[in-house]
Structure formats: structure tokens, C-alpha cells
Amino acid sequence: xxxxxxxxxxxxxxxxxxxxxxxxxxxxxxxxxxxxxxxxxxxxxxxxxxxxxxxxxxxxxxxxxxxxxxxxxxxxxxxxxxxxxxxxxxxxxxxxxxxxxxxxxxxx
Numbered sequence: 448x449x450x451x452x453x454x455x456x457x458x459x460x461x462x463x464x465x466x467x468x469x470x471x472x473x474x475x476x477x478x479x480x481x482x483x484x485x486x487x488x489x490x491x492x493x494x495x496x497x498x499x500x501x502x503x504x505x506x507x508x509x510x511x512x513x514x515x516x517x518x519x520x521x522x523x524x525x526x527x528x529x530x531x532x533x534x535x536x537x538x539x540x541x542x543x544x545x546x547x548x549x550x551x552x553x554x555x
Contacts, residue, residue, distance in 0.1 A: 471522045486541055 458475060459467040473479045478494030490498060506516070522545060528535050535542070545552060 526555055 483517040
């Protein structure tokens, strides 16, 4: 019981900081973990199982409405990002610029 109280104290109050509370809950439930890669989180097995169930439910609902799945490119050429440079400026510091494939420089 004493440990339960300590665990509850370690969780940020929703009213104080909702984003921190949500992260605390997900960490305590062993759904996620931090990665050494900035901006990336590890989705642990229970968290991934929840994600798969969400995908399954939504995929079924979307298909019932006549929607089809699509995959979008993971890599976008810099020239296309530059066309939207005002918009990109807000998240440019977080962009992972891929310049090499192995040891070979990539052309755009």
C-alpha cells in the first residue's frame, strides 16, 4: 500500500500539466519508453497491442465508409519543403535531413 501511494505521487496531476500526466500514465503502464534518439519514443508490447487494436477498429470503420488505405512518402525532397518554407520554418529544427544512403551521397 505504501508503494501504491508513492506511485500515485509520482504521476503529475492532470490539472497541472495534461501532457506530462498523459506521459506519466503511459510510462507507468509500461506502454512507452524514451529512446536515445531525440523526438522518438519506444512503443512497448502492450502499447503496440493497443495501437494494433485501434488500427483494426478504425480500418474496419473506414472501409465500411468506402475509404481505402494509402501510404505516403517518408522522405520528401528538400526542394518541395522549400516551397513551403514559411510553414516548414516552425519544425525545420526537428527535420532529419537524409543526405547519404550508406556511404553514397544522395541526389534529390
